[in-house]
Amino acid sequence: MVNKDPFYLGRLQDYYALHRLIPSYAEIAALVGVSKQGAVKFIDRMIFAGYISKGPGGRLSPANMFFARPHVGVAPAGFASPATEALGDAITIDDYLVENPSSTVLVEVRGDSMIDAGIHHSDFLIVERNTNPNIGKIVVAIVDGDFTIKYLRSDQKGLFLEPANAEYPNIYPESSLDIYGEVVGQFRKF
Numbered sequence: 473m474v475n476k477d478p479f480y481l482g483r484l485q486d487y488y489a490l491h492r493l494i495p496s497y498a499e500i501a502a503l504v505g506v507s508k509q510g511a512v513k514f515i516d517r518m519i520f521a522g523y524i525s526k527g528p529g530g531r532l533s534p535a536n537m538f539f540a541r542p543h544v545g546v547a548p549a550g551f552a553s554p555a556t557e558a559l560g561d562a563i564t565i566d567d568y569l570v571e572n573p574s575s576t577v578l579v580e581v582r583g584d585s586m587i588d589a590g591i592h593h594s595d596f597l598i599v600e601r602n603t604n605p606n607i608g609k610i611v612v613a614i615v616d617g618d619f620t621i622k623y624l625r626s627d628q629k630g631l632f633l634e635p636a637n638a639e640y641p642n643i644y645p646e647s648s649l650d651i652y653g654e655v656v657g658q659f660r661k662f
């Protein structure tokens with residue numbers, strides 16, 4: 473007998489992505505093509521596996537694992553290797569990129585001053601609020617009242633911000649330099 477739970481879960485995840493809610497048991501039954509009792513059993517398995525949680529009044533909601541994506545292996549960016557899909561653990565993007573949820577924010581990039589660091593216009597940066605990052609880290613800074621994303625550097629004059637694009641100059645603060653946070657990750661949609 474083939475385990476159809478991954479297929480059913482995928483249908484439920486797609487539904488959630490579209491509607492931002494977990495449907496009723498009857499709607500789940502119709503969505504995945506099982507009886508209402510089959511839907512109840514499927515949801516019980518998903519609750520046990522950590523994909524779904526049941527709140528007050530029996531309301532279903534996604535649990536942390538609901539947002540996990542399968543880690544299916546690695547793909548060399550150099551020479552090609554035989555293609556095999558090695559099913560690995562599932563991970564959530566938060567588990568991978570966010571160490572401190574209460575102090576982590578997303579910042580959308582505008583401009584190209586960090587292009588040589590691989591940070592492009594419209595990318596999203598995962599920024600951990602940290603007002604004292606190490607020199608050399610990429611930071612979101614408030615320099616003379618304006619936000620910017622640059623490398624944090626230091627020289628004999630003190631702290632300054634360095635772009636990753638030769639067409640932009642270093643930024644030395646005229647009156648103030650506050651660090652909003654340290655860039656710990658990024659993502660973009662192709």
